[in-house]
Amino acid sequence: MLIFRKLEFTNFVYIVIFIHFLVLLLGAHYTYAKVPGFNWMNEIFGGTRNNYDKIGHFMQGFSPALIAREILIRKNVLNKKSWLPFLVICIVLAISAFYELIEWIISLTSGESGDSFLGTQGFIWDTQTDIFMAVVGALVALFFLSKIQNRKISQI
Numbered sequence: 001m002l003i004f005r006k007l008e009f010t011n012f013v014y015i016v017i018f019i020h021f022l023v024l025l026l027g028a029h030y031t032y033a034k035v036p037g038f039n040w041m042n043e044i045f046g047g048t049r050n051n052y053d054k055i056g057h058f059m060q061g062f063s064p065a066l067i068a069r070e071i072l073i074r075k076n077v078l079n080k081k082s083w084l085p086f087l088v089i090c091i092v093l094a095i096s097a098f099y100e101l102i103e104w105i106i107s108l109t110s111g112e113s114g115d116s117f118l119g120t121q122g123f124i125w126d127t128q129t130d131i132f133m134a135v136v137g138a139l140v141a142l143f144f145l146s147k148i149q150n151r152k153i154s155q156i
Contacts (some may be wrong), residue, residue, distance in 0.1 A: 061137030
């Protein structure tokens with residue numbers, strides 16, 4: 001509630017946060033490696049693993065990009081708005097890298113049960129592709145939704 005009083009986000013961002021929550025909830029319910037119905041992604045990414053976690057990491061970039069963008073705009077942090085996309089991507093990369101460090105610590109401390117929880121499924125490029133998917137999510141959000149978000153912010 002403390003943050004809500006200082007900066008109430010647009011309903012647009014709250015909807016994006018809710019969608020991100022649903023993606024996380026589904027992954028938590030089944031574990032990311034076992035979410036049913038996502039083997040179709042193998043045709044795109046290759047391999048035999050369940051790639052649902054890539055959707056989670058896409059949202060890990062998509063949602064924070066719009067949240068960071070709204071904070072930077074509404075708090076008038078930047079004098080030059082041309083820096084906005086760059087800083088948003090930097091924030092997303094920082095969040096994603098921090099999360100991957102947490103995953104690494106969990107993996108080191110919990111062994112095989114940690115790998116099951118994390119959904120790496122033995123994929124050696126899991127960390128790199130997770131960060132890549134977060135950046136792709138951020139880029140998609142910025143490219144397709146910035147104008148919509150600007151309109152919603154101007155209505156406040």
